[in-house]
Amino acid sequence: MSSILAVLTGILLLVGAGFALIGALGVLRFPDVYTRMHAASKAGTLGSGFCLLAVAVNETSFDVTTRALAGVIFFLLTAPVSAHLLARAAVLAGYVPLGTGKNPVLSSVQRKVASPRSAKDSARP
Amino acid sequence: MAASSDSPAVDLAAAMITTPASLQDWLVILPLIVPLTAGAILVMIRHSTHWHRPVAGLALAALFLLDLLLLRRVLTEGPVVMMMGSWLPPFGIAFTADLLGTTLATVSAFVALVATATAPPSINTAERRYGFYPFLMLLMTGVTGAFLTGDLFNLYVWFEVLLISSFGLLVLGSEKSQIDGTVKYGLLNLVATTLFLVATGLLYGALGTLNMADIAIKARAAGPDVPLGALAALFMLAFATKAAAFPVNFWLPASYHTPTATVSALFAGLLTKVGVYALLKTLVLLLGPSSAYLGTLLAFVAGATMLAGALGALASSDFRRMLGWLVVSGIGNMLVGAALVTGGALTGSIFYAVHSMLVMSALYLASGVVEARAATADLRKLGGFYAASPLFSLVVLALLFAVAGLPPFSGFWPKAILVDAAFAAGAPWLGAAVLVSGFLITLAVGRAWLYIFWRGGPEGTPDGTVALAGVRSFESNAQAVALIGPVVVLAVAVAVIGLLPAGLGAIAEGAASGLLDPAGFTARVLGVTP
Amino acid sequence: MTAADFLDVAVELTLIVLSLSLVLVSVRIILGPTLPDRIVALDLLVGVAVGFIAAFGIKTAAYQFLDIALALGLVGFLATVAFARFVLSRGRAGDAEITLPDSDEQSNLQGKTP
Amino acid sequence: MPTPISAPGWLLLILAAPFLAALLAPVLQGIAGRVSAFILALVPLASFAALLTLVPEVSAGARMTIGLDWWPAYGVRFSVLVDGLSLTFALLVTGIGTLIVLYSGGYMKGHPQAGRFMGFILAFMGAMLGLVLADDGITLFVMWEATSITSFLLIGFDHARAAARRAALQALVITGAGGLCLLAAVVLIGQATGTRTLSEIVASGETIRGSALYLPIFILVLGAAFTKSAQVPLHVWLPNAMEAPTPVSAFLHSATMVKAGVYLLMRLHPVLGGTPEWTTVLPLFGGATLITGTIMAVRQTDLKLMLAQTTVASLGLLVMLIGVSTEAAIVGAVGYLLAHAFFKGALFMVAGTIDHEAGTRDVTRLGGLRAAMPVTFVSALVAAVSMAGLPPMIGFVAKEALYLGFDESGRTALVVVAVAGNALMFVIGFAVALKPFLGPPVKTPKHAHEGPFELTVGPAVLGVVGLGAALGLGGFQAGLIAPMASAVAGRPIAPELHLIPTYVSMPLILSAVTVALGIVGYLLLSPARAAVAGIQSAIGWGPDRGFDQVVAALVAFAALVTRIVQPGRLELYMTAMVAFIAAALLIPLITLGEMPSWPSGDRPLLKEAAVMLIAVLGLAAVVVARTRLTAIVSLGIQGFAVAVLFVLFGAPDLAFTQFMVETLSVVILALVLTRLNLGERDHRPRWQMALDATVATAAGLGFAALLLKVTQVPFDRTLTDFYDAYARSIAHGRNIVNVIIVDFRGLDTLGEIAVVMVAGLAILALVRIKSRTPILPTPETGKRK
């Protein structure tokens, strides 16, 4: 049993490391900030998630397992939020995604910029 | 939460002090607790600004009283020690009230009490709400902690407490010049405390201890492979900067004139002296033999500081900025003790430190009076104060002469002792520097007093006439008392010390011998002699 | 090769790969070229660091490090959120010459700082 | 020299009395008005009377001391010494002081600050009395400086006038500098002789003269004496001090303060005098001062200035005499000092009375006052006769004595100078005493009357004293001159002075020459004045202007130095600071042989190397970032690397904290920096980059070397072992780091959270408190179209 778990742990770790490397390569190789965001938000989450899963699997003590799983969930909760906010901010700030220069979708998002500030965005709900 | 009651049996006495502690023993730590707790309470009730003054005043009065009681005890019994958390030395943090620290703490408390006892009218509600009194309390916490702790890293912590509190006080009001001054003050002081921290960490790495008494012993027993010389140099640079010694005094003339007079008065009284104290403590008491090679350099620094300060004062076009330079010049006198490391020199330096705390605070407060009535500190725009308030003018003159070292005010005793000590130690040029800086300061303060007080009015007032238009009268008698009262009280102290120096002299001498001979200190803290 | 050996090798390999990833991500932070590029890379740095800590925990059997990973999972994204806000309030100031808009239509957006 | 006996205790009271009276004076003036002067005059009068009772004993050769411990551990006593020298001076101070207090009462009548003035005068008197009576060197210094301070207040009394302020400051600066010389001298004498007590110093024989410290002590004593006693070229403050109200001039600048320097020379003559240095330097400066003073006196038309310049001259004469150092010269000096006090005090008061009553002191605008002011005229005449050295006044006796002194010394040059100087003093004396009174009446600004009693009593009494001293020379000689001369000489002297010369001696011939020259001079006064004025304006420079130039140069120098050491630029401050750090690290390491040995030991594992590489990359990223914005974002790399390093080396708490702090730092940075213009490229000139890099690298090297050295020292684990042992067993915690933080070293944490709280509060203040100036537009919006 423990040796199966050990092997599983090792595999999970390697998968996680692989995803992390993919994310790193993606961030390095992708052509613009939005495509890099894809690599970061996904591969980062997967990489750290699998490593945490490896911890959960490897450890026989209950508290560590539950905590590691909690960690995975924490990542899943937060990662998309930051990705979304950053992407949105970049679009609104005027960073034009590659290949979408004349894209009507983009301009409809960006139109918000042209509108008065208070309507566009306010931290005060 | 996983802690449990079922611990293995241990011999408590091997780790902890098991004898009960009386209130008398708490006297060492109470001066720290009182302002700290008061500061915390003030922050808790930060919106009830009307409570701030009474609470702070009460705390300062209590602090002064406690310091006095502690001083009495130290005078009769020698250093008083309390181990924090009851852990045995050198494992726990030792609070060690020796004569030097206790004296300076007491004078600090006195200065703070006097400077802020009457409501500083410059402190408005907004500044109270944003922390004048909490900053003050924490400043006093830092000062007291620095003077009383017997642990090097703990000293660093209190340094930071007083530094951040001083930042707070410095920016209250948020005038442009304050912001500018704080930038320079903040960064340069940060570098200095960082150096202090680095030196402390390295000293720990070399000797394996942080307790000052333990360091004093281990440093004297250390082999030649321990780089104590370089560490001493690092400590010297750190504390010389904190003390605003030339040529690392930049921050002081850049900032001390910017906040309200009350704050400047507190700074002038307290901050640089903590640096001098730490310098004396580390270089003389802790690292004594290892730092001896720095003596000549320190002597040059001391002399240069006196002269640079005096020249700066002479070159100042602004009363407040001149006072900053006078503080610097005084630091030079306080460094003579660290440079010469003789009983006489240390006595003179310690005496000078007390004198400087009183007189510089008084002068900054006086500058506040001038500014309150003339709305400027520009020597060109001032005038007519002697005609308007002769007694106040004479008090200020006495204070200025005290700075210059003219008798019969407090400043001449330490100068005389320092000159004596310098000649005796074969450094006549250092004695000459004391005298020459005294001469230059006489010229500088004489000129300033001429402009501000004797001259009939601002520059351009026709000769022989008095134009009182530039000197507003006080808004009320209460304001007059609030502004002038503290100046007078401090001036009285200055005069009393000048006329009756023996008491302070004996204390300074005792403190000096305590620095020179660590045996008594280490014996009291650790029960061992080096 | 026992399972334990495999795990040891896997852990070491993981740590090396993750170290390499950290270096690569750092390179992107340095290269930029735009502010969001750097922020994205920083965000990923946190993720990879968490993986690193988890793998290290397995190696040393010291799970004290796990809490750090948890905290980073929960709090680390805040840095990115703050930077996003920063981008939003600054516009493309500083990056304008790097990322010229594709069309004239958007030129009015250039350097528009709220 | 006899050992001192105990002096009566009331001497200390006498010293305190003037100061107490000074404090009371303003109050008393308010209550009693004009009468207050009479009441206050009782203080010096009583002192004078009391001191007189000591004369018999002292003239019999006794020396008395008494004192209080002041700072015993430092060997300071507040002590007095009564011998012939100090007693005579004390009598002068109190005696003339009595007259001056009275005179002041009349002179300042109706002045709104009359009480303050009386206070200053009395305080000055107290200081002067203390100066001459002090036995302890420090006490002497204190009193010496006290006279400087009180005279500063007196000279600048008429403070609204710039000339008065300048004169006061000048006097303060010059005499204050002298005071510092005195302090140094006292200290050095103390080190040479082992005592700072004057009575013991004076009895120390050849100790000082044989000491290596003689020359510095000699120079310092001269520095003190010459500034106070107005020797050329430090004399300028004295004529300028005539800005003070006349009672001040009469008191300070004739009888008392200016004599303090002479007193010091006389006091120390037994142990410093007689050396080649002494007999060369003193006559040289004294002679120059005598000639300068008299010539400058001729130049003046203001009565007070004429007198002031002759005072300078007289001081020069006294210094010459002391410099000659023979018994005869000392007797001459003592005699002349007393005579001068009487006639010069009287003449100053006369000048003041004329000014007060006629409204001017300009001798060219005065004349024919003898009818209106008969008492004053007679007093002036009597004083002038004494000043001119004519019988039957004490001035004559004194002049004979001093000519004898010069003649005996065999130094012809001194004789010539003395005669010339005395002749000119003859001229000035009569010019002051005769010109305003004789001739046809001249219209003066005020209609002249005889002055009130307070103004006339002083000159009259001094005239009578001058006459009485000459007529009763025997008693005067035995009571004052002999004991004083003995004290100055350091051995008993029995002078033989005569009012009526017993034979035609050299001094008598010199006197005749003096009188002849004087009469010629008096007749030629106006053309001579014009000539001196012409020469003076041709030279165009004098020490007085020199003073201004020195002050201006000092201020300019100070400004220059200050600009260099305090340029107001943070960048320069920082550069200096970092350079000092590098020096503080590297120099001791190198010079003290504390350099680390070449490192050996384990190499980092691959992952450790990778993390360290990331840290270095992160540092490089920040350093080379072209814009601040890039630098900010790159900052996180090295922070994370450090956190991971903490993970690798068993410090989870640190890593945890570091990660959290990095995150929150980013949040604060992002919130704070929104408005700053961060996109702009940073330019440092090449040379500056090189300089900055050099000092920074040097400092970095220093830190690395010192750290390495420290790690090569065997480590003492005592503390760590203790914490390891008791963290759980007593403090119930498994995480030792946390146990240290909350228990073993909890106090650190208490301070630390205090820092956190204050930082929060300070930041709140920074964000919230509005500056009174409007917020500036951001550069972005300002610059971009």
Place this chain on the structure above:
Amino acid sequence: MIQYLVLSAVLAVAWSAVNGSFSVVNILFGFALGALTLSLVRPDLNLQGTKVRPLRLLSLIGLFLVELIKSGIRVAKILMRRDLDLKPGMVAYPLADLRDFEITLLANLITLTPGTLSVDVSDDRRLLYVHCVDMPDAQAVIDDIRGGFEKKILETFR
């Protein structure tokens, strides 16, 4: 109120999970703490009328995990290409009538699955702007979402 208690219970579970102890005391303490922390933010919890079908939730999670790994591999594949010839683009995904909570969940799931990234939601909550890393065909992306996550979400929470 029910939602509030349920959420508190979720937090209690989270508390117990991180503590590694599901003892009664610990769960109760966690529940109390959870309720307390929730009470602080309660006015902004927008959960009215939400109900959950647990089995559907499991199915949603399963779909998510599969999608996650699938698209992770897709990104890897893209990266393996030598020339990186990408056709990135943006689509405006027309949302069904979803509540805020559901929109958020959908957007986050889209973001977590590689290839797509939720950029913004239109103010009228009708459009979800999605950035695609490689989008030869916009309609395919829309269909994908409509038939996948959105459907599952509707099933789970309605």
Place this chain on the structure above:
Amino acid sequence: MNTIIFRTISPLLVSLMLLFSVFITLRGHNEPGGGFIGGLIAASAWALYGLSHGVPTVRRALRFHPMEIAGFGLFLAAATGILSLLFARNFMTGLWAFPQILGVEVALSTPMFFDIGVYFVVMGSMASIALSLEEREGGV
């Protein structure tokens, strides 16, 4: 940053972070963590809340001004030290009690309350800093 996504998820995250901060604080004596880190996490939670819902909302949720909370924390920390005076021990001597609550032994100690004081100080100060800056900058 007024987006539906952010606004919806943020309160949940805030609760979770606060919960987690308490966890980290309480276990600090035995595992990595403690009042400082816990306080930082809590402050992050409030900062997050401020970013998503605006500062006034946070101030309402906090009820007290964060600096007042910080002041309370410092007071609490100092008070735990002063408590030893009542037991005639030196300042800051650790005092321990192990009461049974629902059959479970709970360790109560002055160091624990000291750490809680640290938690409040750090949370209060850092939250105050973040909120005042967010407020100053206005909403974006």
Place this chain on the structure above:
Amino acid sequence: MEPWLSGLVGLFFAASLYMMLSKKIIRILLGVAMLGNGVNLLLFTAGRITRDVPPIMPLDAYAPPEGAANALPQALILTAIVISFSFLAFLLVLAFRAFQDLGTDDTDAMRVAEPLADPGPPRGY
């Protein structure tokens, strides 16, 4: 390991001090932040380095595991981190405020407290 870390510490100090020599206050503050990290590493190294094992006792032990790291420097660094972070935060806000009030982040242009055009003291009396 210590020599390597000493070198790294040296680099940290050199880089941060170089930054602090800039005229731009933001770069100075970045230097301050890095300096704090350098100092922490220095304290850490000075207290000697051990790999992997934290100074935390296992549940069943009353002493830390063999080869555990030295706890004291960690505690000191923790205090130092907190303090330096507080100062950094203050200085950052100060920089912000300085920029607002003084209109610059160039320290050379901050000449309010020590004005460039100081006329010097009055002449005359």
